[in-house]
Amino acid sequence: MTRVLVVDDEPQMLRALRINLKARHYLVATAADGSSALRQAVRTPPEAVILDLGLPDLDGVDVIQALRVWSKVPIIVLSGRSGAAEKVAALDAGADDYVTKPFSMNELLARLRAVLRRPSPEEPPLAVELGGYTVDVVNCTVRRRADGPWQPGQERPEEPRLTPTEWRVLALLLAHPGRLVTGRQILDDVWGPGHESKTNYLRVYLAGLRRKLEPDPAHPRHLLTEPGMGYRYQP
Structure with missing residues (x-):
C-alpha cells in the first residue's frame, strides 16, 4: 500500500x-504543522505528500525546501492561496x-495518481564520507572525522555550516555518485525553471562547498567540475 503524508492544520480537512485516501487503500499519516511533518517524513518516508502552505x-514553502534537501518524494500543494506568486x-x-482550495476530491486523487506514476528519482544516500567529513x-549536519586526510597544522571547523542552497546542490550531486550532473539540471532542480543560464551561480556555490568540505579546495577530489558539461560527486 502507498503511504501518503497529509499536512494541514485544519482538523476537518485532515x-x-x-x-x-483510506477508502482508496492508501496508508495515511497526518501532521498538523510543519515540524511534525518533517519528523514523520524522516522517521517513515512517505511515497507522496499532500501539503497545505498555511501552517x-x-x-509550507519552507517545508518543501527542507524536504527537498534529502528527498524527491512527490509533493502536491493543497492551499487556499490562489495567487500566481504563491503558486510559482x-x-x-x-x-x-x-491544487487550490476549495477543490474537487476526485481531481486531487487523480493528481495524486499522476505524480505516483512518474518514475522514482534516485534519493541521495542518508550519510556519506566526503573528504574528512561525514555528511x-x-x-543537515557535517561532522569532522578524526581520521580525515588533514594536512599537518591544518585547522578545520568541527561542523562546517552549509546554507540551504548549498545543501540542495550537494544532495543532488550525492544522489548520483560517480555520474555527471549537468549544470542545467542543477540550476533547474535547485533554482527552478528560467535559471538555466545562471552558470555563475554554480561556480559560486561549488567553490563554497569545496572550501568547506574538500581537504584541498584548489585540487578537489570529490566535487569535480566537468568543463562545459556540469559537475560530479566522486566517492
Whole structure:
C-alpha cells in the first residue's frame, strides 16, 4: 500500500482527506504543522505528500525546501492561496503540483495518481564520507572525522555550516555518485525553471562547498567540475 503524508492544520480537512485516501487503500499519516511533518517524513518516508502552505509554525514553502534537501518524494500543494506568486514560489521550491482550495476530491486523487506514476528519482544516500567529513543529508549536519586526510597544522571547523542552497546542490550531486550532473539540471532542480543560464551561480556555490568540505579546495577530489558539461560527486 502507498503511504501518503497529509499536512494541514485544519482538523476537518485532515479527517476528510484521511477518510477518502483510506477508502482508496492508501496508508495515511497526518501532521498538523510543519515540524511534525518533517519528523514523520524522516522517521517513515512517505511515497507522496499532500501539503497545505498555511501552517502554524512553518510556511509550507519552507517545508518543501527542507524536504527537498534529502528527498524527491512527490509533493502536491493543497492551499487556499490562489495567487500566481504563491503558486510559482511553491513550484520553484520543489512542489510537483498545486491544487487550490476549495477543490474537487476526485481531481486531487487523480493528481495524486499522476505524480505516483512518474518514475522514482534516485534519493541521495542518508550519510556519506566526503573528504574528512561525514555528511548527513537527512539531519543537515557535517561532522569532522578524526581520521580525515588533514594536512599537518591544518585547522578545520568541527561542523562546517552549509546554507540551504548549498545543501540542495550537494544532495543532488550525492544522489548520483560517480555520474555527471549537468549544470542545467542543477540550476533547474535547485533554482527552478528560467535559471538555466545562471552558470555563475554554480561556480559560486561549488567553490563554497569545496572550501568547506574538500581537504584541498584548489585540487578537489570529490566535487569535480566537468568543463562545459556540469559537475560530479566522486566517492
